[in-house]
Amino acid sequence: MNQVKSVIIVGVGGQGTLLASRVLGSAMLRRGVDVKVSEVHGMSQRGGSVVTYVRYGETAGSQVYSPIIEPGEADVVLAFEALEAARFLPYLKEGGTVIVNSQQIDPMPVITGSAVYPEHILDKIKAQGVHVMALDALRLAEQAGSIKAVNMVLIGAMARRLSLPREDWEETVRSTVPVKFIDMNLKAFALGYGAVDTE
Template sequence: MSNVKSVMIVGVGGQGTLLASRVLGSAMLSQGVDVKVSEVHGMSQRGGSVVTYVRYGDKVYSPIIAQGEADVLLAFEALEAARYLPWLKPEGTVVVNTQQMDPMPVVTGVAEYPKDILGKVREQGVKVVALDALGMAEEAGSSKAVNVVLIGAMAKKLDLPKEVWIDTIKETVPSKFIDMNLKAFELGYNADV
């Protein structure tokens, strides 16, 4: 890797975005790559947006990703993908969970959840990898494994061998959840999307 790559991880509080950033950062560090991670917590404990920047390469000076700089946008929810799309490079890839989580204005009836969000994202000309990560996580054994399903789908877009991801997951998640998370990773990695 001779240049810096940027991954922006976005979701709603409680979805596991921070674990995803730890796995990504640890996987890159295990390969001797310089990594910078910055977590931005909105109203995460109340279901608000959570954003994590992960930048890696030969030498990374700042973890912050400016608009138009992200190589990959890893979105745990469709509306978050649309919200943070301006940070993606024109040739970038969005890896997105098709799950819909209503934000507070929708819950309270003040607004409606936008229709066909992923269609609008695709209209921007970026590559979109959309998968039912929630369904796959439940198939793996827990809805909490959405993050690892998405890591699996993203892993094919990054330049690390599959074994590095598997080893990192084994080192990062609690031992009693390793098998479930490895199954979740495989489901995301092998998703036909």
């Protein structure tokens, strides 16, 4: 049976979403399964929306024919920002999980005053019966040594939901980030990994 898992990674330009998708894709390749990655940019500069689709086979024999994820197909939505989580909620399949950084980053319409950031957005997502794993990834990244490590905190949280040994994730981080940032990124990964439950 062709078992394929689908993950959508969403965030704002400059948050490191593309590195997150690269780590996920590389971790699954290390496992020896078929992987397809597709990047979709809104405004690619800092502040614009960035979306990446990652689809991979659960077993070595499972083939991935397309990287595109349709509404209702995502097993996981990994959101670097709460409003982005809400925007991509329709893509989540029944029984799927939203992993979200509770940090609020105002999009351009809010910054310019033409829109207002919605209140209690995480509560509204949870009210729809969706399994939400929310964490303050910015605070944990600061603990790890840099606010730029938010992406690695979120990867750590996501790793708890995917069927891949922790050691494989850590080896992928070591082989993906520059040598001088390995320790900090591994610490950020560990903080994210320990910050969420697996219920």
